[in-house]
Amino acid sequence: MSMNVVVVGGGKVGAHLASLLLAGGHEVKVVEVRPEEAERLSRELPGNVVMAGSGTDPAVLEAAGIRRAAVAAAVTGADETNLVVTSLARFEFNVPRTIARVKNPRNAWMFTSEMGVDVALNQADLLAHLVAEEMSLGDMMTLLKLRKGRYSLVEEKVHPESPAAGKALREIRLPEDCVLVAILRKGQLLAPGGEIVLHPADEVLAVVHASGAGRLAALLGRHR
Secondary structure (H helix, E strand, O other), X not given: OOOEEEEEOOOHHHHHHHHHHHHOOOXXXXXXXXXXXXXXXXXXXXXXXXXXXXXXOHHHHHHOOHHHOOEEEEOOOOHHHXXXXXXXXXXXXXXXXXXXXXXXXXXXXXXXXXXXXXXXXXXXXXXXXXXXXXXXXXXXEEEEEEOOOOEEEEEEEOOOOOOOOOOEHHHOOOOOOEEEEEEEEXXXXXXXXXXXXXXXXXXXXXXXXXXXXXXXXXXXXXXX
């Protein structure tokens, strides 16, 4: 379904986001306060997508079509600007969905619904947690982050020396907040029923809370 989206901030994040949305068939307007950046971006994106002006100016937002927007995304490099944009979008123009980039993790506490923010994307915090998590998970691969990084879709190949190898799923005590999604065995997709016995080299897909990812890796990986 095509949507009208207003993106405030034409830097690397905003430019890439606009390109993805346009490729998906959405109607996009990018607002960029720096004239030189707006001019550069206008050469990279289709005509009439880029508007030079301040996203904290209600008149500029209105000219960008904010009243018709289904989503407003504030992705500038300044947290204060992103908060002003989402507040205007929500409380002045009644935009149904607002998304804000968090530049400084120390400011994340301000990005709340009271400030008009539906979704706060804390890039630095997510990346830091992902790196720290990957350092402790051995061969487990994180495929997707869910719920702002609290949960992950992971894939792990059952090691022959793992505690789970040769055991039925009903015999295995999984970490709390962990659900097995599927088992891939020699190209065949298996539903993770309780009687399924895990074989070495089985690929296990699971959704797990960050607090239990390490225990799941230890359960399926090489016994240490």
